[in-house]
Amino acid sequence: KGCKLVGCGSAVPALQISNDDLSKMVDTNDEWISVRTGIRRRRVLSGKDNLTSLAVEAARKALEMAKVDPDDLDLILMCTSTPEDLFGSAPQIQKQLGCKTNPLSYDITAACSGFVLGLISAACHIRGGGFNNVLVIGADALSRYVDWTDRGTCILFGDAAGAVLVQACNSEEDGLFGFDLHSDGSGQRHLNASIKENESNNALDSNGSVVGFPPKQSSYSCIQMNGKEVFRFAVRCVPQSIESALQKAGLPASSIDWLLLHQANQRIIDAVATRLELPSERVISNLANYGNTSAASIPLALDEAVRSGKVKAGQTIATAGFGAGLTWGSAILRW
Numbered sequence: 001k002g003c004k005l006v007g008c009g010s011a012v013p014a015l016q017i018s019n020d021d022l023s024k025m026v027d028t029n030d031e032w033i034s035v036r037t038g039i040r041r042r043r044v045l046s047g048k049d050n051l052t053s054l055a056v057e058a059a060r061k062a063l064e065m066a067k068v069d070p071d072d073l074d075l076i077l078m079c080t081s082t083p084e085d086l087f088g089s090a091p092q093i094q095k096q097l098g099c100k101t102n103p104l105s106y107d108i109t110a111a112c113s114g115f116v117l118g119l120i121s122a123a124c125h126i127r128g129g130g131f132n133n134v135l136v137i138g139a140d141a142l143s144r145y146v147d148w149t150d151r152g153t154c155i156l157f158g159d160a161a162g163a164v165l166v167q168a169c170n171s172e173e174d175g176l177f178g179f180d181l182h183s184d185g186s187g188q189r190h191l192n193a194s195i196k197e198n199e200s201n202n203a204l205d206s207n208g209s210v211v212g213f214p215p216k217q218s219s220y221s222c223i224q225m226n227g228k229e230v231f232r233f234a235v236r237c238v239p240q241s242i243e244s245a246l247q248k249a250g251l252p253a254s255s256i257d258w259l260l261l262h263q264a265n266q267r268i269i270d271a272v273a274t275r276l277e278l279p280s281e282r283v284i285s286n287l288a289n290y291g292n293t294s295a296a297s298i299p300l301a302l303d304e305a306v307r308s309g310k311v312k313a314g315q316t317i318a319t320a321g322f323g324a325g326l327t328w329g330s331a332i333l334r335w
């Protein structure tokens with residue numbers, strides 16, 4: 001059984017924060033940020049905006065493009081590391097889309113690799129049988145976990161949602177040619193937003209009495225990042241992963257029409273393109289306008305590229321996500 005991408009959509013919050021705006025909050029400037037990252041502005045949740053409603057808006061647009069009714073969905077995968085419910089946000093999306101058939105919906109947590117993992121998971125569900133229309137959403141609101149006094153991280157992130165509809169098809173139409181997925185927990189120290197220590201450490205004292213119970217309400221620390229290590233990891237692992245996915249697909253790098261990486265840093269994107277010997281005309285980049293939107297960045301950039309007519313039906317896309325975990329992975333797709 002094959003699977004193909006038949007629709008995409010995206011949504012961003014209304015509030016835009018420019019590099020100049022940030023330079024009024026922390027010791028930075030537009031030149032430093034744009035030269036080191038390529039980012040000029042980002043969107044941030046505010047007021048009554050929330051991540052679930054962005055995800056629903058992106059999902060509706062993808063369903064509309066695919067001409068698929070919400071009642072015909074078999075599965076909704078919400079790829080996010082910033083859910084609005086610790087128990088999972090996908091069922092709320094299912095509810096707000098109004099799917100009367102109660103399709104299975106669950107969250108996938110893999111930071112900036114989440115969308116690629118969601119895409120491969122959708123394909124595995126379809127190929128395993130029983131699922132025909134799978135909605136894959138990538139949505140994150142890292143602005144809620146950023147330390148807005150830390151100039152090393154607050155300049156990087158933005159909030160957004162993107163979605164694609166993956167549909168079962170016959171094997172001749174198959175649009176997922178090869179993939180490659182990895183994780184390395186030993187790199188977690190380089191990038192994390194961990195639960196705060198000593199807030200839930202129940203223990204027995206020397207008399208066997210319980211101390212620290214009941215636990216205090218838990219919370220997570222802001223994003224902690226060693227930018228240089230994450231940069232090195234990305235430029236080392238992403239080209240290898242794409243090469244491995246190409247090998248599994250039996251395709252040369254020259255067959256790639258578009259390189260669509262997780263939008264973290266323009267220098268990472270350029271370094272990967274150079275390693276794969278792909279000219280800049282074949283590279284999709286929109287991080288100047290949105291910054292790093294984590295699991296949303298790939299479907300957001302795909303949606304813009306498809307709707308602007310840049311990416312055309314039948315073209316081959318090499319996509320890759322990478323980030324916290326550490327996690328990374330790539331997929332060779334046909335739009």
Ligand code: ACO
Pocket residue numbers: 027028029032033036037111112113151152155191225226227228230231264265292294322323324
């Ligand atoms: N404005 C001005 N100066 C700054 C800023 C800023 N916003 N941030 C740091 N600096 C200063 C530092 O203090 C340092 O000063 P010093 O030399 O006096 O000590 C200098 O600039 C260089 O800082 P570095 O951190 O070494 O800068 P670097 O060139 O590594 O760039 C950056 C930092 C942009 C974060 C880069 O390392 C990067 O993009 N790494 C990848 C990060 C990434 O992609 N993370 C997300 C992964 S996705 C996910 O899963 C969430």
